[in-house]
Amino acid sequence: MTTLPADDALTAQQREVQRFLGRCLLRLQQYEKLMKAIVAHHEISATGLPLASNQEQRIADAASKTLGTLVGALFGSYVTTDESDGATSESDERDDVISFKFKMTLRMSVEDYDRTQSDLKELVLLRNNLVHHFIDQHDLWSLDGCRCAQDTLTAAYSRIDQHFEQLRGWAEHMDQARRLAAEFAQSDAFRDLVIHGIAPDGSVDWPSAGIVRALRDAAAELAIDGWTPVASAGRWIAERLPEHLPAKYGCSSWRQVVHESRLFELRYRDVGGQRAAWYRAKQN
Incomplete structure (x- = not known):
C-alpha cells in the first residue's frame, strides 16, 4: 500500500x-x-x-x-x-x-x-x-x-x-x-360559521351574524330620524341579501331576530291605524 x-x-x-x-x-x-x-x-x-x-x-x-x-x-x-x-x-x-x-x-x-x-x-x-x-x-x-x-x-x-x-x-x-x-x-358548516355566525350546533353568535349586518345595512338606507321599520328592512334585505333570512337563524320573523340579537332597540308605533315595529342599534 x-x-x-x-x-x-x-x-x-x-x-x-x-x-x-x-x-x-x-x-x-x-x-x-x-x-x-x-x-x-x-x-x-x-x-x-x-x-x-x-x-x-x-x-x-x-x-x-x-x-x-x-x-x-x-x-x-x-x-x-x-x-x-x-x-x-x-x-x-x-x-x-x-x-x-x-x-x-x-x-x-x-x-x-x-x-x-x-x-x-x-x-x-x-x-x-x-x-x-x-x-x-x-x-x-x-x-x-x-x-x-x-x-x-x-x-x-x-x-x-x-x-x-x-x-x-x-x-x-x-x-x-x-x-x-x-x-x-x-363545507356549508364553515360558511355558516364565518359568514352567518351560526355554529355547527345551531347556536348563533349574534354580534357576528350576517343577518345583523344586513339589518344595519338596511337601517343605513331606510332609517327615519334614526329608526327603521322592521317590515321595510325585511323586504329590503330579502331583495338584496336573500341568504340572510330569519328562518336560517332559527327565527320565525324579523321582529324575533331583532329581539333575539339583543343588539337593537325595538319600539312600536301606530302607522295608519296599525301597530308597526321599528328598530335602531342600541346606543353605547
Missing part, C-alpha cells in the same frame, strides 16, 4: 472535514427552512369580504428570522403545554368586520415542553458554533486535529438529523390538520 506524503494526507483530511461540515450545514438549512414553514403556516387568519389572508406577510416575516428567533416564535405558539388555557392574543379586530382565524398547536406535557425547548436551544448553540466558531475550536492543520473535527461533526450531524426528523414529524402533524381544516373550509 502506498503511503501518502504528510502534506497530501493532511489535505485529504481537511477535505473530509469540509465535506462533513458542509453536510451539517446543509441539514441545518433544511431544518431552518422547515421551521420557517411551520412558523408561517401554523396560524391562518383573514378579514373582510371577500376574506383577505395575511399569509404572504407571515411567510415574509418568517423568512427573515434567525433559527434562534424561530425557536422562540414556535414555543408558546405552535408548541404549547397541557396547562395552556387556550387564551388568544389581543388583536385589533372590529365587531363590524368579518374575520377568521385558524391556529394549529402541538400540545406537550410541561416536562416534555421544557426538555424540548432546552434541546432546541442547544441546537441553536450548536448551529452558531458550526457557523461562527468551528475553525477556532479545532486544529485543522494537523492530522489529529482533523480527525477530532470529523468526530465532532459526525456527532453534530447525528444530533441535527434527530432534530430534523422530529421537526418533520411535527410538520406532518400540521399538514394533516391543514388538510382537515381545508375540507371544513369548503
